[in-house]
Amino acid sequence: MGMMPFAGLRVIDFTHVLAGPACAYYLGLLGAEVIKVESPRGDGMRHRGGTDQALAECGMSTAFQTQGAGKASVVIDLESDEGQGTMQALLASADVFVENHLPKTLRRLQLHEQMTMNQYPTLIHCAMTGYGRGGPQENAPAYDVNIQASSGLMDMTGTQESGPIRTGAPIVDYGTALAASFAISAALYEREKTGKGSFVDVSMQETAFTMMSSTITDYLATGSTPQRRGNLANSRSPGAGSFPCKEGIISLGVNEEQHFVALAKALNREDWLCDNRFARRAERKANADALVLDIETALLDKTAQDWEPILQNAGVPSARLRSMPDALASQQTQARSFIHQQAGLATPTLPFRLSGTPVHAPNGPVPELGEHTQSVLAALASKTTSN
Numbered sequence: 001m002g003m004m005p006f007a008g009l010r011v012i013d014f015t016h017v018l019a020g021p022a023c024a025y026y027l028g029l030l031g032a033e034v035i036k037v038e039s040p041r042g043d044g045m046r047h048r049g050g051t052d053q054a055l056a057e058c059g060m061s062t063a064f065q066t067q068g069a070g071k072a073s074v075v076i077d078l079e080s081d082e083g084q085g086t087m088q089a090l091l092a093s094a095d096v097f098v099e100n101h102l103p104k105t106l107r108r109l110q111l112h113e114q115m116t117m118n119q120y121p122t123l124i125h126c127a128m129t130g131y132g133r134g135g136p137q138e139n140a141p142a143y144d145v146n147i148q149a150s151s152g153l154m155d156m157t158g159t160q161e162s163g164p165i166r167t168g169a170p171i172v173d174y175g176t177a178l179a180a181s182f183a184i185s186a187a188l189y190e191r192e193k194t195g196k197g198s199f200v201d202v203s204m205q206e207t208a209f210t211m212m213s214s215t216i217t218d219y220l221a222t223g224s225t226p227q228r229r230g231n232l233a234n235s236r237s238p239g240a241g242s243f244p245c246k247e248g249i250i251s252l253g254v255n256e257e258q259h260f261v262a263l264a265k266a267l268n269r270e271d272w273l274c275d276n277r278f279a280r281r282a283e284r285k286a287n288a289d290a291l292v293l294d295i296e297t298a299l300l301d302k303t304a305q306d307w308e309p310i311l312q313n314a315g316v317p318s319a320r321l322r323s324m325p326d327a328l329a330s331q332q333t334q335a336r337s338f339i340h341q342q343a344g345l346a347t348p349t350l351p352f353r354l355s356g357t358p359v360h361a362p363n364g365p366v367p368e369l370g371e372h373t374q375s376v377l378a379a380l381a382s383k384t385t386s387n
Helices: 019-029 054-055 062-066 080-094 101-110 113-121 143-151 171-195 204-210 214-220 257-266 270-274 280-285 288-301 306-315 323-329 331-336 373-386
Strands: 010-014 033-038 072-073 094-097 122-128 198-203 240-246 249-254 316-318 339-340 345-348
Touching: 010 019, 010 080, 019 033, 019 072, 019 094, 019 122, 019 171, 033 080, 062 345, 072 373, 080 113, 080 373, 094 171, 101 122, 113 122, 113 198, 122 171, 143 171, 143 204, 171 198, 171 204, 198 204, 204 214, 240 257, 240 288, 249 257, 249 306, 257 270, 257 306, 280 288, 306 316, 323 331
Parallel strands: 010 033, 010 094, 033 072, 094 122, 122 198
Antiparallel strands: 240 249, 249 316, 339 345
16 A cells, blocks of 8 residues: 555544544544544543443443544643643644634633634644534534534424434534545645645534535525425435335435336336326326335335345346445445454444555554553654754
8 A cells, every 4th residue: 555645644633522533533544643632531432422331431432432543642631731831732743733622612722723823824723613613603512413403404304293303323423524524635735835724614514504405405496495205305206215125125216217217127117118107207296106106016026135136237226225234244335345343343434445545444543541641742842852
């Protein structure tokens, strides 16, 4: 494997919970040196998250470990003058400062962006907060579940009968981590041209909005408020949605003309192609109930597991409903090496590969709290003395 893209970069990870640590972890997977600054009590996520209570009790919860490997853990008491001095020395040595604290907390700790940008003109300072800088909610604390509620994402998830439902995983947290990583990459590229650092302001709520972009555009153009549609696709095509089979459920995304033709042939229902009710898109929408009934009847002939390869090989956008364990065990997931094994723990890696890299893996295990305090600070002191 060749040189990693972020090799030689130093990242100071002053984050907690999920979004911030994940962002720093992604940078580390691409070669950056990541120093995680923790308070004497440690990142609270060390002790919560996941179902293994024994790991949580010893400060190694599965949620913490998911984005903790390959980092150096340094304990600093930022409430003390000595701790403040140490943090400033770390920032002076760094390329990127990642944090997800409230602006008022940063002002109290003398780590707000006005200070970092003035003091360290080449530093990339990335801040992740619930609502971003400015506005009346600038200092409002927020977790993933709060942003799913505030952004409208939760209100459009579920059915009319169920009411609003949170997504099953903290997608806003990890979406924010990816957005922040993208922004930091852009800031580093800009620094190569200008020699100047910058402040990166990442909003969790705006990340949620971004993940709803086409839905938001449609609402702003038409005034039509999104409705909870359960498993029906946003396209409102009668051939897009979830359909029961002889056993299991198959998800279809039949939105284009060629997809409908492929579906009709795969289901041995080529008669649909000359049926006046279904032959054209407008007629299919006008006779949606009849078409859905016909599709459901045809799919009951086989299991979802049987239908998936038949439909996919025919060119029909489709997938059988899987549990998460089934999805992780699938041949496709295994072929991509998306789950990385290290030090007895299996964790996800990045959803992309650069230059044929088989897997982006951390360069070390998950650190114990403060495991690298002495070595990092000794190296820092040595560098300061030599300068």
